[in-house]
Amino acid sequence: MVFKGYTDQEVTLRENFKVVFRTVTTQQSLWIEQLMSNIREETMQYGRHWLSLKQIACSIQTINGRSIGPSLSNYTKASQKEDFYKALESRFEAITNMPSVLTDDLIVNHTWFSGRVRKLLGVGVGNKVGN
Numbered sequence: 001m002v003f004k005g006y007t008d009q010e011v012t013l014r015e016n017f018k019v020v021f022r023t024v025t026t027q028q029s030l031w032i033e034q035l036m037s038n039i040r041e042e043t044m045q046y047g048r049h050w051l052s053l054k055q056i057a058c059s060i061q062t063i064n065g066r067s068i069g070p071s072l073s074n075y076t077k078a079s080q081k082e083d084f085y086k087a088l089e090s091r092f093e094a095i096t097n098m099p100s101v102l103t104d105d106l107i108v109n110h111t112w113f114s115g116r117v118r119k120l121l122g123v124g125v126g127n128k129v130g131n
Contacts, residue, residue, distance in 0.1 A: 006073070007117060008061060011109055019106065020061040021113040028058055028072065031081055032088075052107045057091040059110055068094040 006023045013019060024032075032054045039047055060068055069091035075084035095103060 005076075009113055009116070011113060013105055013109055017064065019063050019109065021059050021110055022061050022073075023114075023117055024055065024058050025076065027076060027078075028084065029055075031084055032058060035085070052110075053095055053103060054088070054092060056103070056106045056110045057088060057095045059113075060091075060095070060106065 005025065008020055008022045010018055010020045032051070035054065036047065036051065039050055042050070057068070058072060062068070070087040072084060072087055072091070074080075075087065095106070098106075
C-alpha cells in the first residue's frame with residue numbers, strides 16, 4: 001500500500017458474488033466531500049446515504065470480475081478533479097442502478113474493508129493506547 005498508494009481486497013459477499021474493493025486516496029475523498037455542497041438542501045439521511053454510495057463507487061474495482069466503470073487510479077492531481085468527477089459519475093450510475101439490497105450490502109462490506117485496512121496499519125496500537 002505504501003508503494004502503490006492503495007490496496008485491493010477481493011471480498012466474497014455471497015456465493016457467486018465477489019467484489020474487489022480498493023482504498024480511496026485522500027485526494028479522492030476530499031473531492032467527494034466537495035461534491036456534498038451540491039446536496040446541502042437534502043436531508044441528513046439522504047446525505048449520509050449519498051456519501052456512502054459515492055465512496056463505494058470510488059472504491060469498488062470489479063464485481064464478479066467486471067469493472068463498474070473507468071479506473072480512477074490515475075486521478076491524483078488538482079488539475080484532474082473535473083475528469084475524476086466525470087469518471088466517478090459513470091461509476092456512481094452503475095452503482096445506483098443496482099437493487100438497494102445489494103448496495104446496502106456493498107456499503108456495509110466497504111466499511112468492514114476499511115476497518116481491516118486500518119487494523120493492518122495500526123499493528124500494536126490497541127496494546128499501546130488500549131481498546
